[in-house]
Amino acid sequence: MALNATFRAVVCVFFLTHIPATILMDSQAILPASMVPGFAKELLAFHIDRHHDPLMAQQPVWFKSLILFEILFQLPFFFVGFYAFYMRRNWVRIPGIVYGVHTATTLLPILAEITYSKAMPTKQARTVLFYIYLPYLIIPALIALLLALEEKPFGKAGDAGAVQRTGDKAKRR
Amino acid sequence: MALNATFRAVVCVFFLTHIPATILMDSQAILPASMVPGFAKELLAFHIDRHHDPLMAQQPVWFKSLILFEILFQLPFFFVGFYAFYMRRNWVRIPGIVYGVHTATTLLPILAEITYSKAMPTKQARTVLFYIYLPYLIIPALIALLLALEEKPFGKAGDAGAVQRTGDKAKRR
Numbered sequence: 001m002a003l004n005a006t007f008r009a010v011v012c013v014f015f016l017t018h019i020p021a022t023i024l025m026d027s028q029a030i031l032p033a034s035m036v037p038g039f040a041k042e043l044l045a046f047h048i049d050r051h052h053d054p055l056m057a058q059q060p061v062w063f064k065s066l067i068l069f070e071i072l073f074q075l076p077f078f079f080v081g082f083y084a085f086y087m088r089r090n091w092v093r094i095p096g097i098v099y100g101v102h103t104a105t106t107l108l109p110i111l112a113e114i115t116y117s118k119a120m121p122t123k124q125a126r127t128v129l130f131y132i133y134l135p136y137l138i139i140p141a142l143i144a145l146l147l148a149l150e151e152k153p154f155g156k157a158g159d160a161g162a163v164q165r166t167g168d169k170a171k172r173r
Numbered sequence: 174m175a176l177n178a179t180f181r182a183v184v185c186v187f188f189l190t191h192i193p194a195t196i197l198m199d200s201q202a203i204l205p206a207s208m209v210p211g212f213a214k215e216l217l218a219f220h221i222d223r224h225h226d227p228l229m230a231q232q233p234v235w236f237k238s239l240i241l242f243e244i245l246f247q248l249p250f251f252f253v254g255f256y257a258f259y260m261r262r263n264w265v266r267i268p269g270i271v272y273g274v275h276t277a278t279t280l281l282p283i284l285a286e287i288t289y290s291k292a293m294p295t296k297q298a299r300t301v302l303f304y305i306y307l308p309y310l311i312i313p314a315l316i317a318l319l320l321a322l323e324e325k326p327f328g329k330a331g332d333a334g335a336v337q338r339t340g341d342k343a344k345r346r
Contacts, residue, residue, distance in 0.1 A: 061282075062282030063282070065284075065286075097267065097274075098317065102275075106278060109235030112238030
């Protein structure tokens, strides 16, 4: 059974919207302030002020290491993943599992810290921030799970590229 | 090309030795002290004293969340993974990639914290502790990489179990 059309659409939107979020917001945890445009700094300041995000406010070293990999590995994958999910390419299965497991894993310490941080002013603020981060665990985990369960995530049509290449090889022989 | 025999042996030893390490040492970051045998407490105290491990000494919340998943997910996988690598079972490919990527990812914040922690007394102590943790990044990352590259990690022989099942299905029809 191929992946559900709604899920495919959700994943495409998720990858596309994650690109500006990573470049403009998350990257501020490790980029020098001089490289960040003013409006992005204001957006982050608004987020920290409004949602009391202790991770973006204090930027502990372990959190920065996860942001570094978000920029080095996740960011390029958003383009690859969007293309593959949009065009239904079965070759995304293994890279998609790697992306999904990696990203879901990075959310474990983040959600744990939000759940127990002493810097949260109220229980409600803690809950709101938890639910802001939660989709970044759930969607990558679902991507990994569904790709793991489906040997051909987009059905036989998803092999289009591979069939083409096999044909090319056959011609050369 | 199937997985190298030496690598298979290294992985088997890695899984087997990780079982007591998780149960006796790492689990102390989240288990109540009353559940931990005396000699394990002494071993951990020796490790903290000798290697100045700031993570096992201070046990920050984000670190505990990773230990929780080491117990819930990695520990059962050590048995499954050992069996599959020992018996050469190709079905370990996807679970093995998930295990490898998850575990390698948990080592990123750990190694970052060790690299920059202010609790390390000397540069040499920092280097020693870094190299104590490093294999837990490298071996799982290699497991994930090699399984990702090999559709049949143990060659055709590794399908033994699957062929059996397909045969059963055919009979039922």
